[in-house]
Amino acid sequence: MLQRERVAENVYSFQSDVYAQVNAGAIVGPNWAIVIDTLALPEETLEIRQFIDQELQVPVRYVINTHYHADHTWGNYLFPNATILSSTLCRELMDSRGRASLEKAKNQGTTFRQGRIILPHLTFSEGSLNLRIGKKTLTMVPLPGHSPDNIGVIIEEDRVLFAGDVFMPIPYIVDGNADEMVLSLKQIGRMGLENVVQGHGDIVLRGEVEISIKENLAYLSAIRRAVRKAGRRKYPWDLLEEIGVEECGKSRVLIGGLAEELHSRNLYALYEQLFGEPPASSDDEE
Numbered sequence: 001m002l003q004r005e006r007v008a009e010n011v012y013s014f015q016s017d018v019y020a021q022v023n024a025g026a027i028v029g030p031n032w033a034i035v036i037d038t039l040a041l042p043e044e045t046l047e048i049r050q051f052i053d054q055e056l057q058v059p060v061r062y063v064i065n066t067h068y069h070a071d072h073t074w075g076n077y078l079f080p081n082a083t084i085l086s087s088t089l090c091r092e093l094m095d096s097r098g099r100a101s102l103e104k105a106k107n108q109g110t111t112f113r114q115g116r117i118i119l120p121h122l123t124f125s126e127g128s129l130n131l132r133i134g135k136k137t138l139t140m141v142p143l144p145g146h147s148p149d150n151i152g153v154i155i156e157e158d159r160v161l162f163a164g165d166v167f168m169p170i171p172y173i174v175d176g177n178a179d180e181m182v183l184s185l186k187q188i189g190r191m192g193l194e195n196v197v198q199g200h201g202d203i204v205l206r207g208e209v210e211i212s213i214k215e216n217l218a219y220l221s222a223i224r225r226a227v228r229k230a231g232r233r234k235y236p237w238d239l240l241e242e243i244g245v246e247e248c249g250k251s252r253v254l255i256g257g258l259a260e261e262l263h264s265r266n267l268y269a270l271y272e273q274l275f276g277e278p279p280a281s282s283d284d285e286e
């Protein structure tokens with residue numbers, strides 16, 4: 001069910017086949033392993049655990065959550081012996097919003113019936129945090145924009161970044177902030193990376209990192225222009241719903257065809273962020 005890739009020596013990424021091409025990762029040392037994010041469905045997270053248990057034959061000592069969203073954290077409970085790490089804000093948001101949405105999900109079906117929110121045990125609120133595993137050094141750094149709590153994990157020796165959702169095939173700012181995302185993407189551009197494992201979608205290779213960042217920045221500028229223009233209309237949503245994702249420079253097939261939907265939500269959210277109210281539509285008044 002998962003696509004597994006070896007990103008560097010002892011570094012793996014796992015991509016979901018069933019939910020929005022979401023990615024998780026693992027870094028394996030001589031005696032134990034670190035998992036970066038869990039996946040959307042319990043079975044998928046169990047598949048990662050099984051691979052590390054049975055094929056690599058080491059226990060998982062740490063799980064790092066890049067941010068609090070369900071598809072990155074709800075599998076924490078499947079690593080009962082691990083210490084969970086995240087930003088301090090991630091812990092707070094999991095405790096409030098994460099718990100509430102898990103309760104909701106439990107009422108809607110059986111998938112998450114066994115699920116429990118396991119809050120991170122060790123958090124940091126400023127600067128960065130280093131973790132050594134074997135001969136590798138991991139650096140956790142804040143990279144907000146997709147969500148306020150997002151962190152990235154740099155594997156220093158390999159120049160690999162697990163970016164969380166601040167880096168996606170199409171930027172997604174509904175729970176975040178476009179200005180912060182611009183700063184985070186520029187920061188990533190200066191890191192000198194071999195690979196970026198995005199929160200969703202395929203791995204970005206060295207030759208593609210710069211152009212991907214440029215394209216994401218161009219997309220953010222395009223939606224900002226669209227929203228400003230719409231702001232001069234009586235019914236801004238009438239204009240915004242006509243502005244497709246392709247018009248803003250991104251293909252509609254990205255993330256398994258979810259791009260158009262994410263784009264539409266971006267426009268709505270950015271309008272609210274810039275003007276402090278939802279974009280009015282002529283449909284509302286019929």
Ligand SMILES: [Zn+2]
Nearest residue numbers: 067069146165
């Ligand atoms: Zn997310």
